[in-house]
Amino acid sequence: MGRAVIDQLDDAARRVVEAARYLHDRGLTHGSTGNVSVRVGELVVVTPTGLSLRTLTAADLAVVDLNGTRRSGRTPSKEAVLHAAVYRARPRANAVIHTHSVWSTAVSCLRDIDEDDALPSLTAYYRMRVGVLPIVPFYPPGAPELAAHAGRVAARAHCMLLRNHGPIVAGDDLDHALDVLEELEHTARLRLLLDGRPIVPVPAQAAPRLSDPHIDPPQEA
Numbered sequence: 607m608g609r610a611v612i613d614q615l616d617d618a619a620r621r622v623v624e625a626a627r628y629l630h631d632r633g634l635t636h637g638s639t640g641n642v643s644v645r646v647g648e649l650v651v652v653t654p655t656g657l658s659l660r661t662l663t664a665a666d667l668a669v670v671d672l673n674g675t676r677r678s679g680r681t682p683s684k685e686a687v688l689h690a691a692v693y694r695a696r697p698r699a700n701a702v703i704h705t706h707s708v709w710s711t712a713v714s715c716l717r718d719i720d721e722d723d724a725l726p727s728l729t730a731y732y733r734m735r736v737g738v739l740p741i742v743p744f745y746p747p748g749a750p751e752l753a754a755h756a757g758r759v760a761a762r763a764h765c766m767l768l769r770n771h772g773p774i775v776a777g778d779d780l781d782h783a784l785d786v787l788e789e790l791e792h793t794a795r796l797r798l799l800l801d802g803r804p805i806v807p808v809p810a811q812a813a814p815r816l817s818d819p820h821i822d823p824p825q826e827a
Contacts (some may be wrong), residue, residue, distance in 0.1 A: 611646065614628070618644040618651040619664040625780045626659035633790065635659050641683040642707040644780060648672055652689055654680040665797035674753070684748030691757030692776050696764065698777035702784040706772040709794035713768045724767045726797050727808040735789040736765055737776050762780060765790060 626642050629684055630633050640659055643652035653659065668679035672694055672822050673688030683689075689702045721741045727733040740759050745752035746753055756774065759766050765775040765786055774789055777783030 611649075611798040612783070613647045615649065615651055615669060615685045616664070618646050618792065619667050621780050622651055622653065622667060623664055623713065625701075625784060626653060626662045626788070629703070629787075630658070630660040634705050634787070636706070641685050641689070641703075642780070643686070643689045645700045645702075649677060650686070650689060650693060650734045652682050652686050655683050671708040687748070687750065688752040688756055688774065691753040692760040692774065695757045695760035696776050698778065699764070699765050701777045701780040701785045702774065703777075703780075703787050704768075704772065704774040706785065707787070707791045707794075708796060709771040710767060710791050712798060713794045714769050714771060714773075716813065725790075725797055726805060727792050728800075728805065730808055730812070732789055733812070735786045736793070738763050739790065740766045742766050744770045747771065809818055 622642050622644050626640075629640060629642070634640070635658075638656050638658050641653045642659070642773075643650050643815055648671060650672065652668050652670055653662060654666050654668050666680055666687070668682035669677045670682050670686045670690060671677055672690050674682070676682055676692035685704055688704065692702050693699055714720065719741065722738075724739045724741050725732070725736070740763050742752070742756050743824060745755065752768070756766060756768070757774050764777070765773060773787060775783050775790065776788045777786055
């Protein structure tokens with residue numbers, strides 16, 4: 607591995623640690639839940655298994671390939687294969703975040719939601735940053751079936767909601783992924799606060815004026 611790649615991996619590790627602590631400080635993770643990754647070419651720097659994002663250091667991280675196989679560092683999160691599947695499906699994605707954030711996870715447990723788009727576009731910024739939010743059926747965390755199904759969904763959507771589990775978001779970079787995740791969590795909270803009341807979503811005809819340049823167009827599965 608060349609010096610340039612090592613430097614890129616070190617920089618990615620620094621950014622993963624910063625994002626992990628931000629997620630914890632914002633109350634978007636608890637205990638040892640949640641995982642964060644950054645892509646560096648054909649490699650992925652990802653958070654480890656069994657460690658709180660609050661106490662994470664660069665030395666704790668793992669490096670895996672695009673199949674989720676460990677290449678160096680600590681034992682990666684069991685969801686490393688999930689991250690890898692999303693990267694394979696979305697070549698422009700350079701960061702992936704998965705949390706068990708309260709409001710989004712609550713929505714993932716609701717019976718009567720649209721499996722193709724779990725949340726209405728309640729605000730312009732949700733429409734711009736999230737757009738569509740497909741549901742992935744429940745599989746145990748770390749299951750190969752979960753990664754395979756999420757990979758198929760990721761080919762057409764940059765974020766999704768795992769049933770009884772939580773959101774996963776892919777972004778051009780970590781800042782973009784964090785913005786999308788927080789917008790999703792905010793809208794999930796609005797949806798539950800408005801439960802049982804008639805709502806007025808953002809008009810469908812406004813969609814062409816609310817596009818996000820960060821979001822690449824849908825790809826064929």
